[in-house]
Amino acid sequence: MENLKRELKEQIIERLNLEDVNVEDIADDMPLFGGGLGLDSIDALELIVLLENDYGIELTNPEEGKEIFQTVNSMSDFISRNRK
Amino acid sequence: MITYIGSENIISPLGNSAEENFTHVSNGKSGIELFKNVGVGKEDLYLSKIKSLEVDHKFDYLLSNCLDSIINASSDNIINSEDTIVIISTTKGDIQENLATPIQASVDKLQQDYNLAHTPLVISNACISGVLAMNTANNFIQANSYKHAFVIGADAISSFVLYGFQSLYAVSDEPCQPFDKERKGITLGEGAAGVLMSSDPTVFKKESFEFVEGTSSNDANHISGPSRTGEGLYRTVNKTMELGGVKTSEVDFISAHGTGTLFNDEMESIAFDRLEMNAIPLNSLKGYFGHTLGAAGLIESAISMQSMRNNTVVKSLGYANDGTSGGINILTENIEKELTTFLKTASGFGGCNASAIIRKVK
Amino acid sequence: MSYISSYCHISSTIYSVNGQVANTFESGTLDEIISELYTSLDIKYSKFHKMDQLSKIGFIGTELIKRDFPAIDNYGENDIAVLFANRRSSATTDINFLDSYQDGGIPSPSLFVYTLPNIVIGEISIRNKWFGENMFTISNHFDANYFANYCDILLQKSSEAALCGWVNVDDNKIEAFFFFITKKDIKQLNLQLNSEKLTEIYRAI
Numbered sequence A: 001m002e003n004l005k006r007e008l009k010e011q012i013i014e015r016l017n018l019e020d021v022n023v024e025d026i027a028d029d030m031p032l033f034g035g036g037l038g039l040d041s042i043d044a045l046e047l048i049v050l051l052e053n054d055y056g057i058e059l060t061n062p063e064e065g066k067e068i069f070q071t072v073n074s075m076s077d078f079i080s081r082n083r084k
Numbered sequence B: 001m002i003t004y005i006g007s008e009n010i011i012s013p014l015g016n017s018a019e020e021n022f023t024h025v026s027n028g029k030s031g032i033e034l035f036k037n038v039g040v041g042k043e044d045l046y047l048s049k050i051k052s053l054e055v056d057h058k059f060d061y062l063l064s065n066c067l068d069s070i071i072n073a074s075s076d077n078i079i080n081s082e083d084t085i086v087i088i089s090t091t092k093g094d095i096q097e098n099l100a101t102p103i104q105a106s107v108d109k110l111q112q113d114y115n116l117a118h119t120p121l122v123i124s125n126a127c128i129s130g131v132l133a134m135n136t137a138n139n140f141i142q143a144n145s146y147k148h149a150f151v152i153g154a155d156a157i158s159s160f161v162l163y164g165f166q167s168l169y170a171v172s173d174e175p176c177q178p179f180d181k182e183r184k185g186i187t188l189g190e191g192a193a194g195v196l197m198s199s200d201p202t203v204f205k206k207e208s209f210e211f212v213e214g215t216s217s218n219d220a221n222h223i224s225g226p227s228r229t230g231e232g233l234y235r236t237v238n239k240t241m242e243l244g245g246v247k248t249s250e251v252d253f254i255s256a257h258g259t260g261t262l263f264n265d266e267m268e269s270i271a272f273d274r275l276e277m278n279a280i281p282l283n284s285l286k287g288y289f290g291h292t293l294g295a296a297g298l299i300e301s302a303i304s305m306q307s308m309r310n311n312t313v314v315k316s317l318g319y320a321n322d323g324t325s326g327g328i329n330i331l332t333e334n335i336e337k338e339l340t341t342f343l344k345t346a347s348g349f350g351g352c353n354a355s356a357i358i359r360k361v362k
Numbered sequence C: 001m002s003y004i005s006s007y008c009h010i011s012s013t014i015y016s017v018n019g020q021v022a023n024t025f026e027s028g029t030l031d032e033i034i035s036e037l038y039t040s041l042d043i044k045y046s047k048f049h050k051m052d053q054l055s056k057i058g059f060i061g062t063e064l065i066k067r068d069f070p071a072i073d074n075y076g077e078n079d080i081a082v083l084f085a086n087r088r089s090s091a092t093t094d095i096n097f098l099d100s101y102q103d104g105g106i107p108s109p110s111l112f113v114y115t116l117p118n119i120v121i122g123e124i125s126i127r128n129k130w131f132g133e134n135m136f137t138i139s140n141h142f143d144a145n146y147f148a149n150y151c152d153i154l155l156q157k158s159s160e161a162a163l164c165g166w167v168n169v170d171d172n173k174i175e176a177f178f179f180f181i182t183k184k185d186i187k188q189l190n191l192q193l194n195s196e197k198l199t200e201i202y203r204a205i
Helices: A002-015 A041-055 A064-068 A072-082 B018-026 B058-072 B104-113 B129-142 B159-167 B231-244 B262-274 B293-310 C030-041 C046-050 C053-068 C070-074 C091-104 C119-128 C144-156 C195-203
Strands: B003-011 B033-035 B045-048 B084-089 B121-123 B148-155 B191-198 B209-218 B253-255 B341-348 B352-360 C003-011 C014-017 C020-024 C080-086 C134-138 C161-170 C173-182
Touching: A002 A041, A002 A072, A041 A064, A041 A072, A064 A072, B003 B018, B003 B058, B003 B129, B003 B293, B018 B293, B058 B104, B058 B148, B058 B191, B084 B104, B084 B129, B084 B293, B121 B129, B129 B148, B129 B191, B129 B209, B129 B293, B129 B341, B129 B352, B129 C134, B129 C144, B148 B293, B159 C091, B191 B293, B209 B231, B209 C119, B209 C134, B231 B262, B231 B341, B231 B352, B253 B293, B262 B341, B293 B341, B293 B352, C003 C053, C003 C195, C014 C053, C030 C053, C030 C173, C046 C119, C053 C070, C053 C091, C053 C119, C053 C161, C053 C173, C080 C119, C080 C144, C091 C161, C119 C134, C119 C161, C144 C161, C144 C173, C144 C195, C173 C195
Parallel strands: B084 B121, B084 B148, B253 B341, C080 C134, C080 C161
Antiparallel strands: B003 B191, B003 B209, B033 B045, B121 C134, B148 B191, B209 B352, B341 B352, C003 C014, C003 C173, C014 C020, C161 C173
16 A cells, blocks of 8 residues: 555656655645645546556546545545556 | 628538528527547547538638638638738647648648738637637738738647547537536537628628727636636726727627536636626527637627627527526527627637627618 | 837757847757756746646746846736747647547546647746736748737737747757837837847847
8 A cells, every 4th residue: 555655646746747746745645636735627637547547447527536636545545446 | 990890701510601500590500419439438429510521631621611702702802912911710720630730731721822912820829719810800900000801710620629628528428508507518619710801891792890899818827727707808808898998788799608618607607797797698609519619709700790680699509597606698599689789708728818899880 | 119128039059138148058858958947047836847848938938038127027917918929839749649649548638738829828827917918829930020010009009018929849949039028118228129120139049
């Protein structure tokens, strides 16, 4: 699980071009949207692509992303439950 | 000095002239149909696609056919005049068939084919391109840079753009329903439309209108999400009304942008509410033509000019129940009444907004 | 009558402000040059890293003009028109977006939003809270006649100033030229706006 979290942080930084951010800057329970990391609506859609590309998990409704992408914790939980 | 506007033409699934298009639209007919396996995941999707258009370089075809119609509706030879500019509005041009130079190759060809005196001005400013092209023509004419402007907007459906909107989850799985409670996104469309604008009213074979004023404004908020306060739209409409010396009470109807996405339509309703334009009859024409991007502003202006010729404002097809918070007067039925003035608006990615006012010549 | 109050050039080897060379680049990739330019500006703007190359160069050019002409802050939020142009629209990003979905891939939403050339104007408007007129045009060559004429037209209407950019980032080359047009010759560069003068300074570097 810890490996998955670290891998996720690296993937988030790379895919969303967060040049100013390091893996250490993202706490597992830090809100990714709103305050926290300050991601926006396009980032959320790009995270859906990340889930599909890298973990083979397809979301049918982008609204599902709201819960899943709250924090690195919630993302890693979801991935470990659903990855193929 | 007055800028006159007329000789309008539309090429869409509903026909090849402004008259034919208006007849279908006023009868509630839409160009939107279901197409098999067209989506990025081979989904069936609704499109407003010109099925008879089985040519290479659809964009080139749309441009030249639209230009031909305007030429035929206007005085001979002004297309080649030193006093004439051609203004082209498009977002992605020939992207489906020419990824490297999707716009410029087509425009160079047009200039040669028609032996134009000046290089056409190409405006590519997302979904406000068409309204911006008319505004620019008006500015040139008012400043005496040119006497006449042929303004054409065209965009063809491409998998590039369709997949892009799908990636944003912005494509509706039903025909688009602008401003409706159940709206789910856009329906992509294709087509072309054009007008002639001139300082000389005698160049138009039919009666022309007055292009009163047009401006643009940026939201300064987000590149793909509309402003929550309708900021840019509010500002451009205010500026256009003020510079044009037009009062809200004089506007008979509004041809809004109304794409059918949740956030865009909500933004527009907020802007019109702030402008105190709640009571003015309003439509979106996307339910008939889909979203035709660079052609949209011109298609919708041409239909609105036809509305004025026929004294009929058409209903906002796809709208049934109020789904925005601004409290605006979206038409569920056509209205027949004497019309003199309309407001055209458009909003697009990059936070851009534009507006224009056209009225009958007094 | 309008005046050129500040201008700058950015190429793949050099950048200059008002005709004075400000820095030269060791040969590098476009991304390295853009990163070097951004670092030299010494600002923190996290959105910058999400932009495509066209928007990044437009953003940097605007920052260089603002530094050279700080009085730009005195304009009202509706006063500044932004007129940009280039040869090939968003060609580089178009290809990147196409690559994202070809061969069965998933189309990238963050690339798609940059497949419109006017997004650079949006980025600059957001950064500076400018609500003025916008227009992006496409032409084969730098059209000095259009810029000179249309700036004059807008400044006689409702705009007080215009920020213009000719921004090309294609085939691993940068060719960009930015200029700021005002109603008065505030900085006394003695550059009255007309197409000959504009052509002259465009070619000067």
